Amino acid sequence: MLEIKNLHVEVGGQKILKGLNLTINDGEVHAIMGPNGAGKSTLSYAICGKPGYEITDGSVTFKGKNFLELEASERAGEGVFLGFQYPVEIPGVSNINFLRAAINSVRKYRNEGEMAAGDFLKLIRSKAAELEMDPEMLKRAVNVGFSGGEKKRNEMVQMSMLDPILAVLDETDSGLDIDALRIVADGINRMRCPEKSILVITHYQRLLDYVVPDFVHVLANGKIVKSGDKTLAIRLEKEGYAGLGIEENAA
Amino acid sequence: MVSTLETRQAVEEISGEYKYGFVTDIETVKAPKGLSEEVIRFISAKKDEPAWLLDWRLKSYKKWLKMEEPDWAMLDYEKPNFQDIYYYAAPKSADDRPKSLDEVDPELLKTYEKLGISLQEQEVLSGVAVDIVFDSVSVATTFRKALKEKGVIFCSISEAARDYPALMKKYLGSVVPAADNFYATLNSAVFTDGTFVYIPKGVRCPMELSTYFRINEANTGQFERTLIIADDNSYVSYLEGCTAPMRDENQLHAAVVEIVVLDEAEVKYSTVQNWYPGDKNGVGGIYNFVTKRAACRGLNSKVSWTQVETGSAITWKYPSCILQGDGSVGEFYSVAITNNYQQADTGTKMIHIGKNTSSTIISKGISAGKAQNIYRGLVKVMPNAENTRNFTQCDSLLIGDECGAHTVPYIEAKNPTSQIEHEATTSKISDEQLFYCLQRGLDVEESVSLIVNGFCKEVMQQLPMEFAVEAQKLLGISLEGSVG
Numbered sequence: 001m002l003e004i005k006n007l008h009v010e011v012g013g014q015k016i017l018k019g020l021n022l023t024i025n026d027g028e029v030h031a032i033m034g035p036n037g038a039g040k041s042t043l044s045y046a047i048c049g050k051p052g053y054e055i056t057d058g059s060v061t062f063k064g065k066n067f068l069e070l071e072a073s074e075r076a077g078e079g080v081f082l083g084f085q086y087p088v089e090i091p092g093v094s095n096i097n098f099l100r101a102a103i104n105s106v107r108k109y110r111n112e113g114e115m116a117a118g119d120f121l122k123l124i125r126s127k128a129a130e131l132e133m134d135p136e137m138l139k140r141a142v143n144v145g146f147s148g149g150e151k152k153r154n155e156m157v158q159m160s161m162l163d164p165i166l167a168v169l170d171e172t173d174s175g176l177d178i179d180a181l182r183i184v185a186d187g188i189n190r191m192r193c194p195e196k197s198i199l200v201i202t203h204y205q206r207l208l209d210y211v212v213p214d215f216v217h218v219l220a221n222g223k224i225v226k227s228g229d230k231t232l233a234i235r236l237e238k239e240g241y242a243g244l245g246i247e248e249n250a251a
Numbered sequence: 252m253v254s255t256l257e258t259r260q261a262v263e264e265i266s267g268e269y270k271y272g273f274v275t276d277i278e279t280v281k282a283p284k285g286l287s288e289e290v291i292r293f294i295s296a297k298k299d300e301p302a303w304l305l306d307w308r309l310k311s312y313k314k315w316l317k318m319e320e321p322d323w324a325m326l327d328y329e330k331p332n333f334q335d336i337y338y339y340a341a342p343k344s345a346d347d348r349p350k351s352l353d354e355v356d357p358e359l360l361k362t363y364e365k366l367g368i369s370l371q372e373q374e375v376l377s378g379v380a381v382d383i384v385f386d387s388v389s390v391a392t393t394f395r396k397a398l399k400e401k402g403v404i405f406c407s408i409s410e411a412a413r414d415y416p417a418l419m420k421k422y423l424g425s426v427v428p429a430a431d432n433f434y435a436t437l438n439s440a441v442f443t444d445g446t447f448v449y450i451p452k453g454v455r456c457p458m459e460l461s462t463y464f465r466i467n468e469a470n471t472g473q474f475e476r477t478l479i480i481a482d483d484n485s486y487v488s489y490l491e492g493c494t495a496p497m498r499d500e501n502q503l504h505a506a507v508v509e510i511v512v513l514d515e516a517e518v519k520y521s522t523v524q525n526w527y528p529g530d531k532n533g534v535g536g537i538y539n540f541v542t543k544r545a546a547c548r549g550l551n552s553k554v555s556w557t558q559v560e561t562g563s564a565i566t567w568k569y570p571s572c573i574l575q576g577d578g579s580v581g582e583f584y585s586v587a588i589t590n591n592y593q594q595a596d597t598g599t600k601m602i603h604i605g606k607n608t609s610s611t612i613i614s615k616g617i618s619a620g621k622a623q624n625i626y627r628g629l630v631k632v633m634p635n636a637e638n639t640r641n642f643t644q645c646d647s648l649l650i651g652d653e654c655g656a657h658t659v660p661y662i663e664a665k666n667p668t669s670q671i672e673h674e675a676t677t678s679k680i681s682d683e684q685l686f687y688c689l690q691r692g693l694d695v696e697e698s699v700s701l702i703v704n705g706f707c708k709e710v711m712q713q714l715p716m717e718f719a720v721e722a723q724k725l726l727g728i729s730l731e732g733s734v735g
């Protein structure tokens with residue numbers, strides 16, 4: 001599904017990713033862990049095409065398409081969703097209107113007609129209920145005045161509405177209490193199926209207890225320095241990066 | 252100004268963006284070019300006006316000759332050559348005013364169809380009555396009969412001068428005196444058409460009233476004059492829309508709008524101003540120099556101005572409220588968008604004269620390209636105005652690094668019991684906001700439109716439902732090409 005080869009990324013003149021390789025097949029769940037500042041968010045932005053993230057070498061291929069040729073919105077149209085580490089506030093734009101615009105844009109990209117207003121409302125209400133979000137929050141401006149946990153839950157509502165093929169979830173578990181963590185994890189697990197893949201970026205084993213990954217990678221110093229199965233995350237939790245011979249903030 | 256190949260190409264390039272830029276090919280009758288007593292007599296004769304009105308025009312003209320064009324606004328433009336303008340242009344077919352829609356020139360009907368304005372009374376958008384002003388004349392007014400049954404007068408101001416002399420004499424120039432300011436005085440001398448509205452005592456106008464102003468002819472100024480009178484305990488919501496073809500030269504639109512609100516009456520006045528803004532390089536566009544003022548003369552009178560200003564090369568207007576009656580209320584909700592080389596100096600004046608009067612000002616300025624956007628507002632509290640309140644909020648949104656936003660609030664409080672609050676913010680569309688939208692599948696234009704509409708929400712939700720959707724789209728279109 002996603003193939004990243006020898007990826008080099010620069011931001012603001014700084015080399016952040018330095019030859020990263022990662023292959024995610026259909027139906028797989030991958031977890032990326034790594035010290036602060038290692039370049040995890042940078043990787044998620046590079047996959048999704050954030051302006052200002054310059055790809056100086058390497059390739060990103062999604063479903064056989066050269067992703068680097070596509071604009072960020074086109075990549076979203078292809079079915080890639082990014083759950084942001086820091087979701088952005090958009091004053092004056094209600095969650096409902098935002099999602100409606102998003103869904104219809106994506107549908108337009110896929111040459112599908114607009115979703116009927118009634119169907120949309122039914123869908124968003126059921127998704128909000130699944131994620132135990134108060135329907136009143138759908139009327140509030142996108143992320144404005146939301147607590148950290150509410151923002152993350154809102155990202156999950158957006159994900160389930162947009163129904164992506166690949167979800168990249170950047171520290172979606174950070175800042176969640178135990179109950180919220182379980183709700184979010186259930187949301188991620190609902191997406192699991194043989195056609196869809198998930199890349200979770202996390203610091204904590206507690207998420208991976210619920211969302212059991214097929215592969216775990218450690219990103220440090222701009223590269224994947226270690227890969228393994230779910231036991232790698234458990235070892236990391238016990239021994240720390242140093243215990244595995246990985247220098248923190250090696251950059 | 253000679254149109255070079257380059258400017259023509261530039262105009263062609265953006266023709267996709269300003270979709271109202273076409274010209275209607277129609278035979279017109281014009282006054283001789285330039286301004287003189289003869290031209291004023293010509294206009295007055297064309298309109299078959301009573302002598303008192305011609306007299307009023309001529310007096311205004313004499314005053315105007317002694318006035319100087321003001322330059323206190325933060326605007327940079329080439330002053331119009333007043334002898335190089337046609338002050339009257341009208342479709343020949345409107346020479347004897349059509350009695351019904353069936354008699355209106357089909358070419359004109361087609362024009363309005365293209366502009367998305369329905370003149371068919373039986374159409375779905377039937378909650379709205381329209382007066383259509385094309386260059387210097389009103390060519391049609393819909394729903395007159397239905398309105399008349401309620402006693403509502405809705406007609407062109409030229410007709411009102413003939414048919415309702417008592418109301419006209421009493422109120423014309425009573426809010427904006429003939430010698431008020433340079434452009435208002437010019438308007439008083441040469442005004443051509445506009446709308447007259449009278450809502451009788453105790454009547455809630457059964458539908459939205461609106462006027463659609465269109466400038467078509469080249470080198471022609473439009474001098475619209477609108478007068479709205481809301482008698483005791485009445486209510487009306489009125490909306491004006493404006494468009495013009497794309498031309499290389501600047502064209503002048505100098506309007507005067509007067510509103511009189513009596514005891515317990517309310518007027519809601521909305522504007523969606525989309526005059527041709529000029530091209531990407533700042534060539535052409537309308538000079539929009541407008542005086543709009545409402546007098547709340549009765550107990551608890553209320554007036555609410557809502558404006559969405561997206562067009563014009565230069566906008567210079569301050570819809571104001573004179574809060575004379577005790578307990579009267581003035582509101583001003585404004586969105587002003589400037590892109591490319593557009594300039595807007597706009598705001599309001601709230602003059603608190605009566606006791607317990609209150610006013611609210613919400614201004615949203617959006618600048619993109621190399622544009623300048625100025626909020627200029629005055630809140631004045633007279634010595635006898637006990638217990639008055641004002642709340643002002645001015646927010647500016649910048650798109651890019653080459654544009655500017657300025658806020659110039661004047662406060663003159665001469666009564667110690669007044670409470671005046673002023674808040675101002677300036678922000679930018681951040682890369683983070685933009686990417687967030689892009690990642691959800693919106694393209695750049697949609698993202699900017701969404702963020703800007705969110706920024707303007709408090710103002711947009713004041714618009715009548717029938718126009719809100721159109722206006723939202725317009726915000727997006729006006730900012731096309733401003734990012735990325």
Ligand SMILES: Nc1ncnc2c1ncn2[C@@H]1O[C@H](COP(=O)(O)OP(=O)(O)O)[C@@H](O)[C@H]1O
Pocket residue numbers: 011012013014016034035036037038039040041042043
């Ligand atoms: N705009 C920028 N300009 C310069 N450096 C940046 C910029 N954005 C991020 N960085 C740097 O890139 C590195 C990787 O950041 P990030 O991908 O957010 O790390 P992680 O998500 O793994 O914590 C950090 O050292 C950060 O300071």
Ligand SMILES: [Mg+2]
Pocket residue numbers: 040041042085170
């Ligand atoms: Mg990060």
